[in-house]
Each structure stands twice: as structure tokens, then as C-alpha cells.
Amino acid sequence: MLRYANLALLVLFPIAWFAPLMRAGLLPLFGLSEISVISGLQSLWGTDVILALLVTFFALFAPYMKTLGLALIHFGMMRRKTLPVLHILGKLAMADIFLIALYITLTKGIGVGKIETAWGLYMFTACIIASIVIGHLTEKSSKNSKSVSKNETITR
Numbered sequence: 001m002l003r004y005a006n007l008a009l010l011v012l013f014p015i016a017w018f019a020p021l022m023r024a025g026l027l028p029l030f031g032l033s034e035i036s037v038i039s040g041l042q043s044l045w046g047t048d049v050i051l052a053l054l055v056t057f058f059a060l061f062a063p064y065m066k067t068l069g070l071a072l073i074h075f076g077m078m079r080r081k082t083l084p085v086l087h088i089l090g091k092l093a094m095a096d097i098f099l100i101a102l103y104i105t106l107t108k109g110i111g112v113g114k115i116e117t118a119w120g121l122y123m124f125t126a127c128i129i130a131s132i133v134i135g136h137l138t139e140k141s142s143k144n145s146k147s148v149s150k151n152e153t154i155t156r
Contacts, residue, residue, distance in 0.1 A: 002141070003074040006134050009067045009127055016127050017060065019120025021100060025113055036120060058096035059124075062089045066131055070138055080142045083135065090132045097125050 016037070023032035037059050044052035066089035072078035073086075104115055 002134055002137055003071070005130065006067060006070045006074060009131055009134070010064075010071070012123070012127050013064055013067065016120060016124040019123055020118035021121040021124065022104060022118050023116045032114065032116065034118065037124065055096065055099065058092055058099070062096075063093035063128055063131055066090050066093065066135065070131075070135060073138060080139075083139050083142065086135055087132075087139075090128070090135055093128050093131070097128055 018036050018038055020034035020036055021040070022035050024035055025032040041052060041056055041059070044055060066086045069078060069082060069086045069089070073080055073082070100121065104117065
């Protein structure tokens, strides 16, 4: 079951990247433009390359590398010893959610523009949390299989 949930994330992450995270506008009288992870990155590349690199790593590479790593573990193509590294990647991906929440809070606090959260923010957050849970359950199942194999060795 963990395999299939993790494989679903390989499809859901790209959808979440293009889904609208929020709708933002300068004044309430004008229409709100939708901002996704990808559109946000596109605008960042034109203004602040360092921040664009950080957000690209946090939003795209960290969660996807973790998901690919877990898939390789689930299918026996990578050792379970890499799970601690994959957990770090999951935590880095959560940093992106924190940054988005911080931007929303700052913008709402200033009161100059208007921001509304959209369904993509919830989908992206759910994907990150699901990835963390799948990683935790993978590690837990790894520990259980080790204790079972030790018990089998003892009884022989």
C-alpha cells in the first residue's frame, strides 16, 4: 500500500506545482491573479536568482527526490540506510510551506493588497505531509522487518 501511495505522489506533486496556491491583487477593486509554485518561480527568476534557487530546491527538488528515493526503497532498488537522508529532504520541503505561509501572513498584515488562499496550497501541503507520513511508515516497517528477522534467527 505504501508503494502505491508513494507512486501517486509522483503524479500529484507536479499537479500541485501548477495548481493555484493563492490569488493575489494589489487593490480589492482589481481582479486577483492566481499564483502557483511554477508562476511564482518564474517571477522570482527575473528578480532574485538566489531566492529562486532556494525555493526551486525546497518546492520541486526536495519533495520529488524524497518521493523517488522512497519508491526505490519500496521496490528494493536502494538500501533502507538512506531513509535518514530522505527524512531531511522531507523536512526541507516543509520549509517551502512555511515560506508560503509567511508571505501570506506578511501580505495580509500589511493590508495593501488582498490575498486569498486557493486549493493548490492545500494540495501541495497534503502532498508534503503524505510524503512525510509515508517515509515514517516505511522506516517503521523497516524496523519491524529487522526485528522479525532477528527473532527468526534466534529461534533457529
